[in-house]
Amino acid sequence: MNMVSINNTAANSFVLASLRQTNNDMTTAQTRIGTGLKINGASDGSALWATAQSIRADIKTQDSLTSGISIAKGKVDAAVAGIDQITKLLDQVKELKTTAAAGTGATVLSASTLSELKSLNTQIAAVIAGSGFQSANYLSGTAGPQSVKIGSDTLATMSVATLNVSTTGALNTLTAAITAMDGTSTNAAVVALDVTAATDFLTGYQTTLSSFSAGLESQLDFLNTLNDIKSSALSSIVDADMEEESAKLTALQVKQQLAYQALAITNSSSQNILRLFQ
Numbered sequence: 001m002n003m004v005s006i007n008n009t010a011a012n013s014f015v016l017a018s019l020r021q022t023n024n025d026m027t028t029a030q031t032r033i034g035t036g037l038k039i040n041g042a043s044d045g046s047a048l049w050a051t052a053q054s055i056r057a058d059i060k061t062q063d064s065l066t067s068g069i070s071i072a073k074g075k076v077d078a079a080v081a082g083i084d085q086i087t088k089l090l091d092q093v094k095e096l097k098t099t100a101a102a103g104t105g106a107t108v109l110s111a112s113t114l115s116e117l118k119s120l121n122t123q124i125a126a127v128i129a130g131s132g133f134q135s136a137n138y139l140s141g142t143a144g145p146q147s148v149k150i151g152s153d154t155l156a157t158m159s160v161a162t163l164n165v166s167t168t169g170a171l172n173t174l175t176a177a178i179t180a181m182d183g184t185s186t187n188a189a190v191v192a193l194d195v196t197a198a199t200d201f202l203t204g205y206q207t208t209l210s211s212f213s214a215g216l217e218s219q220l221d222f223l224n225t226l227n228d229i230k231s232s233a234l235s236s237i238v239d240a241d242m243e244e245e246s247a248k249l250t251a252l253q254v255k256q257q258l259a260y261q262a263l264a265i266t267n268s269s270s271q272n273i274l275r276l277f278q
Contacts, residue, residue, distance in 0.1 A: 038240040079138035082131030100190035170197035
């Protein structure tokens, strides 16, 4: 950049003031282009900056809530999926029960039937054990109420009562009976298996979990909608119009060059006048 000798004249003072403002405006435009924001701090408007910070805090809080709700929903949905699979396995147990009922009650189970029952029992246990999510299993964990925070208010929670289906209820009764079977068990033992009670027990629990999951999903949709609204409001407050800022910067660069030229002209004029008195 060419250095300009400046004489302290009224004209120069005016041009310098204009140049300082132009340089400040250029810095502002460059910052906005660099960050994509027109409100980068309180100096850009204390009221707008405070509003933007408040909205950002709200969005951060809601992001934390939605993360917690999503994890809770994952735990519930994993259990629901597990029950679906167990129900299918119980249908196979029911088929074996039907076959056994067609035979003589006192007849000892065939090795293949006993093997199938044991295999299904093992699969049921594996599904129960594998239905966990994020270190929680709503099929085999500690039974009791599980609460989920769904809002910023302290009382804004949803809860569901979970069960340990591997140790309580009709399913446990059925699996325990199959576990106890051996090479001496008869068709009558299979016929005695209450598959319907086990299925009804699981279906009832699944309905409870599914309803809870639907409630969490509804709350997630609501929070996401609120976040979209807040993000849109934040954007309208702080986002810079990049085309406008680029055009403004170009105009300011031209204005800056004109100011330097004006300084050169006023200096030259002052020097020419001084020569008249030499």
